[in-house]
Amino acid sequence: MSGDVITTDAVIIGGGPCGLFAIFELGLLDIKCHVVDILDKPGGQCAELYPEKPIYDIPALPEVSGQELTDRLMEQASPFDPQYHYSQMVTELIKHGDNDFELKTDGGMTFRAKVVVIAAGGGSFMPKKPPMPGIADFEDTSVFYSVREMEKFRGKDILIVGGGDSALDWVNNLQPIAKSMTLLHRRPEFRAAPDSVNKMRAIEDAGKMKFQLGQVTELLGDNGQLTGIKGKNKEGEFELACDTMLPFFGLTMKLGPVADWGLNLEENLIPVDTEKFETSVPGIFAIGDINNYPGKLKLILSGFHEAALMAQQAFRYINPGERLRFQYTTSSSSLQKKLGVK
Amino acid sequence: MTKITFVEHNGKEHTVDVENDMTLMEAAVKNMVPGIDADCGGACACATCHVYVEPDWVEKTGDREETEEDMLDFAFDVQENSRLSCQIKISEALDGLVVKLPEKQF
Known part of the structure; x- marks a missing residue:
């Protein structure tokens, strides 16, 4: 693997529920994603800490287990053919220019991406x-x-x-x-x-x-x-x-290398705006439990909302000058085509 | 309201008034008592809210259930009076409860 550079639109750091839903929201806007996670499986805390425990506050799912939520998010993201890279941690994030980021993992992989989405939750799961x-x-x-x-x-x-x-x-x-x-x-x-x-x-x-x-x-x-x-x-x-x-x-969560990437941090959280969920570095977004803004609630549903708004700005970076037309999946034939609706 | 005292590893005491029916872990987090990490938020899935119940209170706080016993395998220096504080529900019967905190939750 080492030596090859993977060039892509977006790298999502963290394959928890927010990272997985970000694939979907970016995918609707034709943005291709690679996802890197330190665990050997998707789902983040949902998979590692409480795969069998029911979650009661996901809209329209009165009761869902951490594992089932993960499975359903994977299924929802699958039309966009995301590439998952497990059991490795992004150790370096270097900005080469506007919308040109290099990411390296401790598994020897290198990515070159136009935007980066940090969806790292409580940080990396590390051995206690x-x-x-x-x-x-x-x-x-x-x-x-x-x-x-x-x-x-x-x-x-x-x-x-x-x-x-x-x-x-x-x-x-x-x-x-x-x-x-x-x-x-x-x-x-x-x-x-x-x-x-x-x-x-x-x-x-x-x-x-x-x-x-x-x-x-x-x-x-x-x-x-x-x-x-x-x-x-x-x-x-x-x-x-x-x-x-x-x-x-067992494992516990530590912020890990995120602290070394030159982003503004406040109490181990990444401050973002509430329009684009962007960090202090344009083109690097932070969604889910790892970000903070006035009124932040650490809920999965908040992360879903953040993913949707983040994707809008990511589109503008990746397609400069192009007009972004807002569409609904219920009525847009182009979105339905992307989703594989027959 | 029920009075609970958390004693940090260095001896510093935090006495808090707690509403009944919340868990001991929630009482600590809500009152910003240091030394309770509670990574999983109370799902009995991480063993980072480990406390030592003072001997006089062990009976009143009850027995560990199987999931808690299993999860304590992921705590360090587990003793007879070790509990995961997310599994202890506060009630009036626990008024005056004293628990000690380990040096680190990892």
Whole structure:
């Protein structure tokens, strides 16, 4: 992927509900979109935090789950053939000129776009880092929050902390190449899928890994090299030897690189006007939970409205001098053609 | 109104008067008590509103339900008296409740 530059009309940063609806609103105006999201799936908070929880304040949908809302928005956007790029974060946003932006991701992709829509919600979902003194010294040498390359863990004495799907999956997947594998979890029950738990139990029964009940309290080692940890449980304190630790405590939202793009920020939100939802940099828009303006409500429906108005101004940038004719999907044959209405 | 005291990790106390039927998490957020992040806004889906209920109050605040117990796996330094504050509903029976906040919610 790296090396190739993707040229497009718009890059949308964030594939949550507002980002997805922005594809639709831009699409009606013939603006093509690429969407980048740090998660491995669309939906943002709706998919990551509450896929099964009902939402009650989407107009005309008295009750809808986060997942269903996401699925329906994807379906609504699909006539416009958006390109999705998951599991990566936009790390750089550089303005080369009027309506000429370069975006780079940590997945090695580069985009050149005429407009940028920041729909990043509460920020990027990042792994939670246990708040332990000195942990930063071990990060990327002995402590890892994700597995990008399995080979890196070959021959290691690995300690995995947690009881969710990530923890159990990596116990099962890394055990065959690890020198030793220990799983540390605060209780004998796991929230991970029963299948993964059974698999782990089988590996444990075969004597190829150890399960330790408890919680980590202290990291041992120096110069970035972990030698073990101290932990505790109801019986008391204990030590475990390991040279690699993988803590899996879920994800939390951090503003991330947005703060480095030279945009005006107020309390980690991006101030915008309420006519175009544009940031302090013309051509860069911000919609949804990440923006702020007088009277802002952090509701999905507000983000939908913001997407519609943003698209009008994006059209003017992309088609300078061209008149924008306002049309309704109920009556416009040209809009219906774009939507594939038969 | 019900009186609730939140004690920050550094010992700083915040006593607030709270309307009944809101959750402990909402009480903290509404009164700008620092140390409750509540990423998910009360859906019991993130474990960033973790509190420690003072021992005298553990019985009155009730037991953790299964989803809360599961979600506490994503909190740090979980203790017997750990709760997710979005799952505690305020009532008169909790007048005078004291909860301690962890050093960080992550």
